[in-house]
Amino acid sequence: MQPDQGRRAQLVEAAAVEFDRDGYATASIAGIARAAGVSQGTLHRWFPTKHALALAVIDEQNARTFHALQSVDPSPLVTLIRASRGVADLLMTDVVVRAGIRISLEHGVLAQQTASFYEQWIAGVVDVFRLAVASGEVRSDVAPEALGATLVPYFTGVQLVSNVRSGRADLLPAVSTMWQVLVHGVAERTHRRRLLRVVEETFIA
Amino acid sequence: MQPDQGRRAQLVEAAAVEFDRDGYATASIAGIARAAGVSQGTLHRWFPTKHALALAVIDEQNARTFHALQSVDPSPLVTLIRASRGVADLLMTDVVVRAGIRISLEHGVLAQQTASFYEQWIAGVVDVFRLAVASGEVRSDVAPEALGATLVPYFTGVQLVSNVRSGRADLLPAVSTMWQVLVHGVAERTHRRRLLRVVEETFIA
Numbered sequence: 001m002q003p004d005q006g007r008r009a010q011l012v013e014a015a016a017v018e019f020d021r022d023g024y025a026t027a028s029i030a031g032i033a034r035a036a037g038v039s040q041g042t043l044h045r046w047f048p049t050k051h052a053l054a055l056a057v058i059d060e061q062n063a064r065t066f067h068a069l070q071s072v073d074p075s076p077l078v079t080l081i082r083a084s085r086g087v088a089d090l091l092m093t094d095v096v097v098r099a100g101i102r103i104s105l106e107h108g109v110l111a112q113q114t115a116s117f118y119e120q121w122i123a124g125v126v127d128v129f130r131l132a133v134a135s136g137e138v139r140s141d142v143a144p145e146a147l148g149a150t151l152v153p154y155f156t157g158v159q160l161v162s163n164v165r166s167g168r169a170d171l172l173p174a175v176s177t178m179w180q181v182l183v184h185g186v187a188e189r190t191h192r193r194r195l196l197r198v199v200e201e202t203f204i205a
Numbered sequence: 206m207q208p209d210q211g212r213r214a215q216l217v218e219a220a221a222v223e224f225d226r227d228g229y230a231t232a233s234i235a236g237i238a239r240a241a242g243v244s245q246g247t248l249h250r251w252f253p254t255k256h257a258l259a260l261a262v263i264d265e266q267n268a269r270t271f272h273a274l275q276s277v278d279p280s281p282l283v284t285l286i287r288a289s290r291g292v293a294d295l296l297m298t299d300v301v302v303r304a305g306i307r308i309s310l311e312h313g314v315l316a317q318q319t320a321s322f323y324e325q326w327i328a329g330v331v332d333v334f335r336l337a338v339a340s341g342e343v344r345s346d347v348a349p350e351a352l353g354a355t356l357v358p359y360f361t362g363v364q365l366v367s368n369v370r371s372g373r374a375d376l377l378p379a380v381s382t383m384w385q386v387l388v389h390g391v392a393e394r395t396h397r398r399r400l401l402r403v404v405e406e407t408f409i410a
Contacts, residue, residue: 023311025230105365106228106311114369142385150363150382157362158355160310164319177355180347185390 011036011046012060015053016099024054024103024110051110054103058113061100062120064090069124076132077187078198080125081179084155085202088171091159105160122148137191147186154178176203216241216251217265220258221304229259229308229315256315259308263318266305267325269295274329281337282392283403285330286384289360290407293376296364310365327353342396352391359383381408 014036018027029050033043047053068086073079090097104114126148132138138147158178162171179199187195219241223232234255238248252258273291278284295302309319331353337343343352363383367376384404392400 023228023230025228105369111369118366118369139389142382146382147386149379150386153362153366153379154359154383155362156366157358157360160365161323161358161361164310164316164323174354174358177347177351178359181352181355181387181390183390184344185386185388 008046008056011038011043012053012056013096015047016057016060016096018099019054019057019103020095020099024050024106029053054110055113057096058100058104058110058117061097061104062117064094064097065100066120066124069128075137075195075198076128076135077137077183077191077195080128080151081195081198081202084175084179085172087155088159088175091163092168092171101159105156118152121152124148125151136188137195138186139188142186151182154182172203176200179203213251213261216243216248217258217261218301220252221262221265221301223304224259224262224308225300225304229255229311234258259315260318262301263305263309263315263322266302266309267322269299269302270305271325271329274333280342280400280403281333281340282342282388282396282400285333285356286400286403286407289380289384290377292360293364293380297373297376306364310361323357326357329353330356341393342400343391344393347391356387359387377408381405384408 011032015027015032017035018032021027022031027050029040029043032050032053033040036043047056065087068090069079069083071079071082071086073082087097091101103110104117126144129138129144129147129151133140133144138144155175155178158174159168159171162168162174176199179202180196183192183195183199216237220232220237222240223237226232227236232255234245234248237255237258238245241248252261270292273295274284274288276284276287276291278287292302296306308315309322331349334343334349334352334356338345338349343349360380360383363379364373364376367373367379381404384407385401388397388400388404
């Protein structure tokens with residue numbers, strides 16, 4: 001990593017801490033510069049506006065969360081189950097991911113980036129559901145498009161309400177329940193027992 | 206309604222419009238007073254802080270959304286399906302409900318109220334799932350507590366992502382897909398066909 005890139009990453013990280021704690025509207029350039037230990041002038045040379053900083057946090061969050069969808073198992077649903085554990089881990093440990101998702105959902109000024117983030121996630125998940133239907137793992141009477149368009153919001157709501165109720169302390173069991181419902185709801189009967197076992201193994205904390 | 210109560214309701218409504226559009230942190234007392242057509246002094250006599258206004262909006266939102274859970278059908282799952290249509294309608298038409306849910310999810314300053322709001326909803330839904338299990342409509346191998354604790358986040362995520370993707374234009378089909386997954390995921394086999402028909406009828410726009 002070049003020194004410049006290290007500095008940029010450090011500023012993005014400091015902004016994420018502020019956004020994660022205070023939200024987009026309340027976080028200030030002055031506070032972010034202070035947290036990063038740089039002058040406002042230095043911060044300004046890298047990111048001319050708070051909006052630019054927010055987009056950098058969201059881009060970095062996108063890169064880190066999409067990475068979780070890269071590990072591929074021969075079973076499409078196992079790929080999704082493992083990916084959801086990966087994103088859950090990021091939400092519990094990575095302030096950039098937490099901040100990016102928080103400010104994404106505060107819509108308004110970032111609405112366009114947020115919509116495109118969800119479209120990308122849904123498209124990625126739809127692709128996996130297509131494989132799952134083609135391989136006979138998932139029932140064919142619900143369209144893969146509808147399944148992708150319902151799994152991503154389901155996970156979004158689960159992590160959000162878990163954050164509100166317990167600061168994400170119950171995130172792993174909550175995602176596990178989501179998968180129990182989904183396996184019964186969409187998997188073909190002959191695959192259920194195997195998939196429920198994967199869910200159980202995957203969400204032991 | 207007494208004249209005083211009418212004035213209070215008008216101020217809550219004006220605050221909701223501002224919160225719904227701008228979020229909690231960005232909305233200002235000055236803007237709310239302007240939108241309500243009153244002086245800041247008058248607004249201040251009713252609500253001394255923005256925080257007090259936000260709590261009033263959330264209280265009113267709670268009252269209106271809980272009302273949707275009051276209509277009781279002999280079939281517990283039908284009660285929940287109809288209630289979710291009622292809340293979806295409120296989200297599409299009632300700015301107080303939209304604003305209350307938006308600022309509830311912006312956590313931070315309102316975290317305690319938000320957590321209690323979700324606890325109440327989940328407790329209400331758990332009660333209905335208990336009836337559903339007792340009546341044989343829902344499988345007994347998933348605890349009603351877990352079902353309530355997963356349905357409320359699922360709906361939360363569906364309405365939120367629908368807002369991000371389409372300004373809630375696709376909310377009814379998205380909630381319908383949620384119920385198709387849930388009916389297959391949790392209903393006893395002999396009840397599925399009837400329940401899927403109810404879902405279909407309930408979410409015709």
